[in-house]
Amino acid sequence: MAVAQVLNSEWTKIKSVRSTVWTLTMAFVFTVGLGFLISLLSKDQFSKMNARELQFIDPTLTSFAGTGLGQLAMIVFGVLVVGNEYSTGMIRTSLAAVPRRGAFLFSKIGIATLLAFAVALVTSFVTFFVGQAALGRFKASIGDPGVLRAVFGGALYMTLIAVFAMGVATILRSPMLSLGILMPIFFLIAPILGGVEATRKIAQYLPDQAGTKVMQVVTPENDVAPYGPWGGFGIMVAWAALAVLCGWLVLKNRDA
Amino acid sequence: MIEVAGLSKRYGQKLAVDDLTFQVRPGIVTGFLGPNGAGKSTTMRMMLDLDRPTAGAVRIDGKRYTDLKDPLTYVGALLDAKALHGGRSAYNHLLCLAQSNGIPASRVGEVLDTVGLTAVAKKRSKGFSLGMGQRLGIAGALLGDPQILMFDEPVNGLDPEGIHWIRNLMKSLAAQGRTVFVSSHLMSEMALTADHLVVIGQGRLLADTSMADFIRTNSRSYVRLRSPQQERLRDVLHQAGITVVTAGNGTLEVDGVASEQLGELAAQHQLVLHELSPQQASLEEAFMQLTAGSVEYHAHSEPASGQGWGSTGGEN
Numbered sequence: 385m386a387v388a389q390v391l392n393s394e395w396t397k398i399k400s401v402r403s404t405v406w407t408l409t410m411a412f413v414f415t416v417g418l419g420f421l422i423s424l425l426s427k428d429q430f431s432k433m434n435a436r437e438l439q440f441i442d443p444t445l446t447s448f449a450g451t452g453l454g455q456l457a458m459i460v461f462g463v464l465v466v467g468n469e470y471s472t473g474m475i476r477t478s479l480a481a482v483p484r485r486g487a488f489l490f491s492k493i494g495i496a497t498l499l500a501f502a503v504a505l506v507t508s509f510v511t512f513f514v515g516q517a518a519l520g521r522f523k524a525s526i527g528d529p530g531v532l533r534a535v536f537g538g539a540l541y542m543t544l545i546a547v548f549a550m551g552v553a554t555i556l557r558s559p560m561l562s563l564g565i566l567m568p569i570f571f572l573i574a575p576i577l578g579g580v581e582a583t584r585k586i587a588q589y590l591p592d593q594a595g596t597k598v599m600q601v602v603t604p605e606n607d608v609a610p611y612g613p614w615g616g617f618g619i620m621v622a623w624a625a626l627a628v629l630c631g632w633l634v635l636k637n638r639d640a
Numbered sequence: 641m642i643e644v645a646g647l648s649k650r651y652g653q654k655l656a657v658d659d660l661t662f663q664v665r666p667g668i669v670t671g672f673l674g675p676n677g678a679g680k681s682t683t684m685r686m687m688l689d690l691d692r693p694t695a696g697a698v699r700i701d702g703k704r705y706t707d708l709k710d711p712l713t714y715v716g717a718l719l720d721a722k723a724l725h726g727g728r729s730a731y732n733h734l735l736c737l738a739q740s741n742g743i744p745a746s747r748v749g750e751v752l753d754t755v756g757l758t759a760v761a762k763k764r765s766k767g768f769s770l771g772m773g774q775r776l777g778i779a780g781a782l783l784g785d786p787q788i789l790m791f792d793e794p795v796n797g798l799d800p801e802g803i804h805w806i807r808n809l810m811k812s813l814a815a816q817g818r819t820v821f822v823s824s825h826l827m828s829e830m831a832l833t834a835d836h837l838v839v840i841g842q843g844r845l846l847a848d849t850s851m852a853d854f855i856r857t858n859s860r861s862y863v864r865l866r867s868p869q870q871e872r873l874r875d876v877l878h879q880a881g882i883t884v885v886t887a888g889n890g891t892l893e894v895d896g897v898a899s900e901q902l903g904e905l906a907a908q909h910q911l912v913l914h915e916l917s918p919q920q921a922s923l924e925e926a927f928m929q930l931t932a933g934s935v936e937y938h939a940h941s942e943p944a945s946g947q948g949w950g951s952t953g954g955e956n
């Protein structure tokens with residue numbers, strides 16, 4: 385069985401269900417929309433700042449403020465792509481057609497990742513330009529040092545969030561359980577741990593806290609992170625790889 | 641050809657399949673029979689390598705299922721008609737299966753036509769009736785034009801027309817020389833379709849026999865007699881050298897003697913008969929007899945001595 389056949393099949397699968405369209409659309413709308421609103425509000429705030437404070441504003445990162453919400457849609461996308469196989473029972477039909485489970489899983493995740501990346505890339509650039517337009521005279525330019533990296537990194541970040549979610553859904557084999565665990569982690573636990581001084585040292589190694597570093601252009605005044613943009617991104621890659629690896633081991637060894 | 645050798649499956653404490661060995665041959669319909677929980681579905685899942693055997697192995701034309709190149713072109717299976725994404729259209733569901741096995745997309749239209757779902761091909765399968773879902777599952781099994789077909793209780797919940805259709809389909813597939821393996825817990829259903837029977841109970845093989853042999857051995861015909869003068873009747877029959885069995889509620893049963901002869905005998909001795917009726921033991925009864933010792937979920941527990949029926953099964 386050629387891998388190309390399985391990729392082809394997974395592409396048909398992913399584009400023939402509605403959840404793909406609405407989750408990815410929501411990821412785009414949330415990221416761009418919220419980024420635009422927050423950029424508008426930040427413009428007022430920036431105009432009240434003194435010169436010293438203005439050193440530390442990061443217009444690029446500001447325009448990506450909607451990522452926090454947009455990533456939840458990406459999580460739902462990742463969870464549903466894999467989890468729906470289990471919740472519908474399709475997994476048994478799929479594995480009867482493709483009994484080599486590694487080929488099945490990596491084709492599925494591969495196709496979903498490519499699609500997520502394509503959407504995330506468009507989302508990222510639109511988010512940046514819309515946000516900068518809203519920031520008016522405080523805006524950054526795509527040619528400024530580190531900006532292109534941050535915008536591109538924003539797309540990679542969104543993509544890896546989806547990959548991480550796919551890995552978790554493969555481990556847990558249930559979309560409800562996966563969302564029930566991922567949503568609180570990204571929406572509650574990570575922000576809370578990251579917000580408290582005592583726990584920030586641990587929280588900075590969580591996938592989202594480490595991963596968002598890649599969208600930073602200006603290092604904040606009191607930055608304590610022991611890693612740079614790509615270092616933080618590397619931590620996130622490790623998380624996603626770990627989740628997918630564990631998912632693969634579960635799929636390989638358990639009865640379908 | 642499917643070969644099952646020493647196959648066992650344990651779920652925790654529960655031994656669902658216990659050292660099964662049998663073969664499913666081409667050109668005939670093989671019925672896979674057993675009461676609820678006997679291990680039929682589990683065995684079929686292991687045939688497709690969905691569940692891993694605790695011991696033993698299954699070979700499809702001598703190969704492991706996982707090693708088949710484009711397995712849908714070797715084995716088509718309908719294990720659970722609901723095992724699909726309801727949000728996907730019937731066409732797309734079959735298309736993704738076809739693509740994964742290098743089957744041309746044109747084949748999707750053909751099988752939809754075969755099962756009569758062409759009109760709803762673009763509809764999401766979520767809204768399908770039980771029968772339509774079953775037909776879609778069968779379309780999936782036929783997709784790769786496989787030589788081996790496997791159906792797990794395909795007629796469950798179908799209307800008479802649907803049952804009729806599936807029965808004929810299985811027979812015609814076997815007539816084309818294919819291997820057809822179909823599970824059921826209804827003996828009467830199997831009597832109409834299967835040429836060969838594999839019977840299991842509590843995961844163990846109880847019988848592996850041709851349908852003809854099973855019927856010959858089990859469709860016992862006898863005559864039931866009821867008389868207010870039961871004792872005398874019994875004596876009369878006894879003197880005539882006829883073996884009588886006393887059944888429940890005052891009836892006698894006689895094997896292998898025509899009812900005419902019994903009636904005349906009674907008349908000669910001026911015995912009153914309230915009943916003189918030829919009977920045919922149903923295959924269903926024979927099946928229940930066979931599996932009685934291994935039925936897990938009794939409605940009322942009255943375990944008869946199972947295994948009583950001498951078969952070719954057990955240890956091949």
Ligand SMILES: Nc1ncnc2c1ncn2[C@@H]1O[C@H](COP(=O)(O)OP(=O)(O)OP(=O)(O)O)[C@@H](O)[C@H]1O
Nearest residue numbers: 651654656674675676677678679680681682683825
């Ligand atoms: N995944 C599982 N985990 C635990 N036990 C299981 C599992 N699958 C099946 N069993 C048990 O194994 C036994 C055999 O089940 P199986 O579904 O194979 O029976 P069956 O012959 O198909 O029955 P039915 O006629 O009701 O469909 C049952 O006791 C069942 O409870």
Ligand SMILES: [Mg+2]
Nearest residue numbers: 680681682792
């Ligand atoms: Mg079953």
